Amino acid sequence: AAGVIQSPRHLIKEKRETATLKCYPIPRHDTVYWYQQGPGQDPQFLISFYEKMQSDKGSIPDRFSAQQFSDYHSELNMSSLELGDSALYFCASSSRTGGEGETQYFGPGTRLLVL
Amino acid sequence: QKEVEQNSGPLSVPEGAIASLNCTYSDRVSQSFFWYRQYSGKSPELIMSIYSNGDKEDGRFTAQLNKASQYVSLLIRDSQPSDSATYLCAVPFSYGNNRLAFGKGNQVVVIP
Numbered sequence: 001a002a003g004v005i006q007s008p009r010h011l012i013k014e015k016r017e018t019a020t021l022k023c024y025p026i027p028r029h030d031t032v033y034w035y036q037q038g039p040g041q042d043p044q045f046l047i048s049f050y051e052k053m054q055s056d057k058g059s060i061p062d063r064f065s066a067q068q069f070s071d072y073h074s075e076l077n078m079s080s081l082e083l084g085d086s087a088l089y090f091c092a093s094s095s096r097t098g099g100e101g102e103t104q105y106f107g108p109g110t111r112l113l114v115l
Numbered sequence: 116q117k118e119v120e121q122n123s124g125p126l127s128v129p130e131g132a133i134a135s136l137n138c139t140y141s142d143r144v145s146q147s148f149f150w151y152r153q154y155s156g157k158s159p160e161l162i163m164s165i166y167s168n169g170d171k172e173d174g175r176f177t178a179q180l181n182k183a184s185q186y187v188s189l190l191i192r193d194s195q196p197s198d199s200a201t202y203l204c205a206v207p208f209s210y211g212n213n214r215l216a217f218g219k220g221n222q223v224v225v226i227p
Contacts, residue, residue: 031213033214041219042203043159043217048214056214092215103149103161103164104213106158106160108158111156
């Protein structure tokens with residue numbers, strides 16, 4: 001079965017640079033979620049989109065922005081990167097109409113390292 | 116208070132034994148509960164979802180839910196070395212458009 005696709009898988013940036021992470025949800029999934037997981041931490045919710053509209057916002061810095069496009073893929077844009085942004089970034093997708101109680105399936109993640 | 120609590124430290128179990136993991140949550144109106152398995156450096160992998168009080172079995176995994184006590188558990192029977200991972204309990208916020216709140220996770224080590 002098709003899974004959530006994320007790119008790139010690894011990213012190294014310098015402080016104050018920008019980064020763009022991409023997420024392609026499972027086909028026919030209408031909701032995308034972004035989570036950040038620091039070393040030794042549990043995943044923390046950043047932001048979500050349903051049908052291309054922002055549906056919820058968590059602890060996402062103002063330096064970050066995200067959107068969902070007409071083909072349902074989503075991009076997380078991160079500017080003025082800081083050392084503390086180094087983390088694993090996961091995208092998850094779910095379907096509100098799929099009968100699975102909006103179960104979220106996670107992509108493989110992007111490992112971001114800020115130097 | 117964290118919304119989802121997993122208080123146990125690392126759990127070491129011999130191969131073939133039962134591993135028991137516990138999770139409590141604070142939102143009384145939560146309706147769905149998930150257990151994810153996460154290997155180091157990898158993404159969370161869904162292993163169990165449960166929505167109704169009682170037990171739900173899937174292979175060697177059994178989830179138990181008690182909404183009155185706000186408690187959900189996971190049993191891993193016949194533990195295998197490949198079960199060595201961190202197990203995350205996750206509960207959607209009832210007011211947050213389904214964002215997941217995770218516990219800190221329980222690290223399980225299965226000793227051959």
